């Protein structure tokens with residue numbers, strides 16, 4: 001079945017760093033749930049080239065927002081980064097994905113754990129009322145190579161979430177060093193968040209680098225936490241970006 005496309009227009013392309021950008025798009029607003037993604041596309045040399053992007057905006061906002069990184073050799077992301085206000089962007093009509101709170105069982109603490117642009121779906125979730133109604137604590141954990149890549153700090157700081165950052169390739173005041181799985185394993189993440197990460201009290205949503213998802217699930221398994229499935233409830237929900 002051929003994909004149905006909505007025709008949007010770029011209204012802003014914010015560049016945070018040489019490689020990170022946020023696109024705001026108007027005129028195409030499919031219905032979705034916070035945490036979901038949609039395919040966005042450009043016509044390149046007569047071919048429609050599409051990739052999945054998570055919504056950063058909350059549902060109901062007529063302006064869509066997407067957060068991307070330039071993969072230099074990638075077919076689409078360098079071109080998205082070059083879009084200017086007024087340029088066209090196609091948005092598929094069928095958002096999808098299970099990284100949504102309706103798939104997450106009740107818990108005392110919700111951990112939203114991301115590397116890089118994997119933060120995007122959590123920003124949408126943080127901008128809805130549900131996390132604050134359902135969870136006593138919400139902890140946002142963002143890991144990046146460099147401190148300048150810890151984007152959307154102001155937005156996160158405006159929410160009641162506890163916010164822990166990790167920087168892996170330089171030392172950065174106010175951030176933990178290294179990678180997320182190591183900080184889980186040695187207790188630094190819990191110490192920084194000020195809450196326990198245990199199967200009895202926590203649900204963890206993971207998004208971003210597939211190797212991080214794998215390594216984080218391994219250290220969480222050592223704590224007795226396992227993937228959540230509708231038929232076999234657990235403590236971990238994941239979405240891989242590649």
Ligand SMILES: Cc1cc2nc3c(=O)[nH]c(=O)nc-3n(C[C@H](O)[C@H](O)[C@H](O)COP(=O)(O)OP(=O)(O)OC[C@H]3O[C@@H](n4cnc5c(N)ncnc54)[C@H](O)[C@@H]3O)c2cc1C
Nearest residue numbers: 051052053054067068069071074075076077117120241242
């Ligand atoms: C469900 C889902 C949601 C996604 N949401 C986002 C999003 O919100 N923002 C976003 O930037 N990307 C997101 N992606 C990745 C996105 O679809 C593209 O792969 C990415 O924009 C690169 O596109 P490309 O055509 O330039 O290169 P591709 O040919 O698609 O990718 C080439 C390689 O680049 C690397 N790569 C791809 N995406 C990333 C990334 N985000 N961060 C670091 N390395 C990456 C991988 O090694 C990949 O094999 C998502 C992917 C999936 C499956």
Ligand SMILES: NC(=O)c1ccc[n+]([C@@H]2O[C@H](COP(=O)([O-])OP(=O)(O)OC[C@H]3O[C@@H](n4cnc5c(N)ncnc54)[C@H](OP(=O)(O)O)[C@@H]3O)[C@@H](O)[C@H]2O)c1
Nearest residue numbers: 019070071072115116143144145168179180209211212215
């Ligand atoms: N970020 C940049 O400076 C930069 C510059 C140019 C191009 N790019 C392009 O962007 C893409 C990378 O983007 P990115 O930096 O957002 O994503 P990334 O490579 O996934 O790195 C984001 C964070 O995830 C960490 N990570 C990687 N593997 C992990 C694992 N197994 N467990 C836990 N954490 C892990 C990284 O730590 P480590 O640092 O230890 O790997 C880093 O802190 C590449 O395709 C690259 O070509 C990035």
